[in-house]
Amino acid sequence: MNKTWNNRAWFMVLPVLALVAFNAVIPLMTVVNYSVQETFGNNIFFFEGVKWFQEVLHSERFHAALLRQLAFTGTILLIEIPLGVAIALTMPRQGPWVSVCLVLMALPLLIPWNVVGAIWNIFALPDIGLLGRTLNGMGFDYNYTRQPFAAWFTLILMDVWHWTSLVVLLAYAGLSSIAEPYYQAARIDSASRWAVFRYIQLPKMKRVLTIAVLLRFMDSFMIYTEPFVLTGGGPGNSTTLLSIDLVKIALGQFDLGPAAAMSIIYFLIVLLLSWVFYTLTMRDEDQS
Numbered sequence: 001m002n003k004t005w006n007n008r009a010w011f012m013v014l015p016v017l018a019l020v021a022f023n024a025v026i027p028l029m030t031v032v033n034y035s036v037q038e039t040f041g042n043n044i045f046f047f048e049g050v051k052w053f054q055e056v057l058h059s060e061r062f063h064a065a066l067l068r069q070l071a072f073t074g075t076i077l078l079i080e081i082p083l084g085v086a087i088a089l090t091m092p093r094q095g096p097w098v099s100v101c102l103v104l105m106a107l108p109l110l111i112p113w114n115v116v117g118a119i120w121n122i123f124a125l126p127d128i129g130l131l132g133r134t135l136n137g138m139g140f141d142y143n144y145t146r147q148p149f150a151a152w153f154t155l156i157l158m159d160v161w162h163w164t165s166l167v168v169l170l171a172y173a174g175l176s177s178i179a180e181p182y183y184q185a186a187r188i189d190s191a192s193r194w195a196v197f198r199y200i201q202l203p204k205m206k207r208v209l210t211i212a213v214l215l216r217f218m219d220s221f222m223i224y225t226e227p228f229v230l231t232g233g234g235p236g237n238s239t240t241l242l243s244i245d246l247v248k249i250a251l252g253q254f255d256l257g258p259a260a261a262m263s264i265i266y267f268l269i270v271l272l273l274s275w276v277f278y279t280l281t282m283r284d285e286d287q288s
Helices: 007-012 014-035 051-057 060-090 097-110 113-123 130-137 148-176 180-188 193-204 206-222 225-230 242-252 256-282
Strands: 037-039 045-047
Touching: 007 014, 014 037, 014 256, 037 256, 051 256, 060 148, 060 206, 060 242, 060 256, 097 148, 113 130, 113 148, 113 225, 148 193, 148 206, 148 225, 180 193, 193 206, 206 242, 206 256, 225 242, 242 256
Parallel strands: none
Antiparallel strands: 037 045
């Protein structure tokens, strides 16, 4: 029996395609247009080819911002992924405390990004902030407005507080999906707690942890509001990540050509690194 296909359903997708084109494709094409041209206002453009791309790629300023960004991303991933998994392992699987723990874990994710920066800006002030006064009272010389290391410490701490909950929720979802017979077999074999984690829980969490790492990696490259409100990229340029440097070039200096070229390079870096990580992580998935 031949099946009849109704292609009219595709018309339902057209509004979505139009919305995606308006929100993604058209702005992207505008950025591409600016990246190969120079303008002095009044809608007068001069074709520059790949000049701005060469300028960005050979810029020490871009290299420094990229290294700071990679250092920030690597640090938070090394902290948030193991910490999130550890917290998820300690959370209850049944009973009334499950809802309480899940709500508490979700609370930091509900706070707007600019509010997170403002909270930590006040919390870490060396004179009146709880964190600043506590550290200085313990004998540490702490002032994130003047000391690059203190600024980095505060920035990392703020991101860990804000986003570890996402890893916890994803890891908890992966743990909750593991069937009870796996644990029963482990108890019969007298498997240790570490063996259960290594051979049962960790492999079963592979997909959700891959999603967690990808989300945190991409989010860390897109971070702007929190560090801008907290440190403004300072002291000096010590916490000027790629996003902050890009905004300074585009809006502070109004160099639209270099800013557009940097935006595209920025986008390609995130896309390439995400693809490489996903490919390496999931290459054996079809065989397992």
